[in-house]
Amino acid sequence: MAFTLPTLGYGYDALSRSISQDIMQLHHSKHHQAYVDKLNTALEGNGRADDSLTDLLGKLEDLPEDIRTAVRNNGGGHYNHSLFWQWMSPSGGGEPTGDLSAALGEKYGDFQSFVDEFSAQATGLFGSGWVWLQPDLSLLALPNQDNPLMQGLDAPLLGLDVWEHAYYLDYKNVRADYIKAWWDVVDWQAVAERYQHAS
Ligand SMILES: [Fe+2]
The missing domain is CATH 3.55.40.20 (Iron/manganese superoxide dismutase, C-terminal domain)
Structure with a gap:
């Protein structure tokens, strides 16, 4: 199954006190989308399209050499950004408890x-x-x-x-x-x- 761009839990303008709407929109809808698309392209026809992202990234050495760098860069990009969005919130800031x-x-x-x-x-x-x-x-x-x-x-x-x-x-x-x-x-x-x- 192809990987897809996750939906943000807030609007593009929700973090604007730190990150502008322009950056959020570009970063999510262009940069992150490109990682997803290139990851899917790399995995097409390699019999690895059903592997989880964490499995792929944890065992890059098991991948065919010709797609290893593409999965590292774009699979990494997809994983990292998917988490990054979740680590921010309009009600964020302050300190942990x-x-x-x-x-x-x-x-x-x-x-x-x-x-x-x-x-x-x-x-x-x-x-x-x-x-x-x-x-x-x-x-x-x-x-x-x-x-x-x-x-x-x-x-x-x-x-x-x-x-x-x-x-x-x-x-x-x-x-x-x-x-x-x-x-x-x-x-x-x-x-x-x-x-x-x-x-
Ligand atoms: Fe980024």
């Missing part, structure tokens, strides 16, 4: 120190990529559309897209301003649910 809050405090000292460390990795990532928060609360900065599944690791709790397509229209080349604004729409409830599920 409960177990996740306590665990972040234990690992990083306090919530702000976690934000600072994550933001530093996101700002410092060379070129295009993502920064990931893992269930053990470690951070991972990976290039392009690579994600923890491709490293044989657990699914991430949270991730930030630092490709220029995610911010250039709003923030030009100042990635740090985008990152700072992004915290204001992070859906900590969604992240906490993933943390509970992973624990």
